Amino acid sequence: MAGSLQQLTLRPLSQTVKHPLCVKHPPSVKYVRCFLSELIRKHEAVHMEPLDELYEALAEVLMAEEPTQCHRSYLLSCHFEKVRWMQSHNVCPSEIGFLCAALTPSRPIQISSLSPGSRINSLPVSAQPSGDSVTLSESTAIVSHGTTGLVTWDAALYLAEWAIENPATFAHRTVLELGSGAGLTGLAICKTCCPSTYVFSDCHSCVLEQLRGNILLNGLSLEPDTTDPERHPGHNAHDTESPRVTVAQLDWDVVTAPELAAFRPDVIIAADVLYCPETVMSLVRVLQRLSACLKDQQAPEAYIAFTVRSPETCWLFTNELGQTGIPWEAVPHHNQKLFPYEEHLDMAILKLIL
Numbered sequence: 505m506a507g508s509l510q511q512l513t514l515r516p517l518s519q520t521v522k523h524p525l526c527v528k529h530p531p532s533v534k535y536v537r538c539f540l541s542e543l544i545r546k547h548e549a550v551h552m553e554p555l556d557e558l559y560e561a562l563a564e565v566l567m568a569e570e571p572t573q574c575h576r577s578y579l580l581s582c583h584f585e586k587v588r589w590m591q592s593h594n595v596c597p598s599e600i601g602f603l604c605a606a607l608t609p610s611r612p613i614q615i616s617s618l619s620p621g622s623r624i625n626s627l628p629v630s631a632q633p634s635g636d637s638v639t640l641s642e643s644t645a646i647v648s649h650g651t652t653g654l655v656t657w658d659a660a661l662y663l664a665e666w667a668i669e670n671p672a673t674f675a676h677r678t679v680l681e682l683g684s685g686a687g688l689t690g691l692a693i694c695k696t697c698c699p700s701t702y703v704f705s706d707c708h709s710c711v712l713e714q715l716r717g718n719i720l721l722n723g724l725s726l727e728p729d730t731t732d733p734e735r736h737p738g739h740n741a742h743d744t745e746s747p748r749v750t751v752a753q754l755d756w757d758v759v760t761a762p763e764l765a766a767f768r769p770d771v772i773i774a775a776d777v778l779y780c781p782e783t784v785m786s787l788v789r790v791l792q793r794l795s796a797c798l799k800d801q802q803a804p805e806a807y808i809a810f811t812v813r814s815p816e817t818c819w820l821f822t823n824e825l826g827q828t829g830i831p832w833e834a835v836p837h838h839n840q841k842l843f844p845y846e847e848h849l850d851m852a853i854l855k856l857i858l
Contacts, residue, residue, distance in 0.1 A: 726749055757789075810854075
């Protein structure tokens with residue numbers, strides 16, 4: 505019994521902070537320190553023999569300095585088997601609840617205690633995650649270089665989950681993302697939804713530089729950054745299975761109709777861009793411009809995901825859409841939760857027809 509529990513205690517190390525992906529692309533020092541401290545605390549709480557591997561791993565990061573950049577890695581699909589380990593080994597769930605740890609947390613994990621005799625119906629201890637992944641280089645500061653675009657926000661994770669559950673929305677289509685930020689949503693779509701072309705866009709030079717790096721980090725090739733209609737990727741044949749990927753510098757307040765028309769998007773997405781009235785107004789204007797310049801093609805769909813921080817800001821967005829004649833509807837909440845974000849947050853996706 506003790507040997508089995510010790511083996512299980514070490515499993516989170518190999519599946520999280522000591523996973524080859526995390527060793528190659530380290531998460532933040534703060535997260536690793538918090539995660540290992542919690543794991544050791546849970547280990548000691550069940551009066552098990554000390555494991556040198558846990559204390560050695562913690563010692564590695566106790567004195568380490570937090571860099572300005574860290575990595576976050578996300579599994580895009582996980583397949584878990586319902587485990588019978590609890591019954592077969594007669595181990596109380598409260599003793600090993602801390603082993604149900606995610607491979608790719610975006611913040612120090614909050615591991616809940618399980619009451620004796622309770623059953624685990626979510627992540628079993630023997631879960632072996634599989635599937636593709638997205639790794640991002642991000643700023644360790646929420647605001648850096650005068651922008652919040654160097655980190656991944658919750659609505660981007662929420663929209664990525666919805667996209668993975670609805671791949672037909674993007675399959676063999678041209679997707680334009682407004683305000684791509686670190687690139688999580690777009691990379692998830694490129695890897696799981698088979699778009700023919702994907703255009704990441706943002707306006708801040710530091711965000712664009714990090715975004716290009718993250719695209720290359722995930723094994724995708726970049727087309728030339730251009731808004732010239734004659735050289736845009738949509739005008740040339742593409743003979744590979746991977747989507748055409750380009751990064752465009754796009755300022756919503758100054759982008760012209762010809763520049764927008766050159767993208768010829770079938771689908772437009774954006775996540776966590778409704779954070780102030782000024783941004784809302786700029787977004788509505790660019791959506792109106794897109795609607796006007798794409799009259800000669802089938803009306804594109806737009807999916808805008810956001811965290812409801814201010815009801816007034818959300819009302820402003822829907823009201824302005826109504827004023828400009830852009831119909832919208834709320835997208836039903838999806839079923840699967842792949843990524844770590846605060847469950848109590850009020851998040852939504854609106855579908856617009858341009």
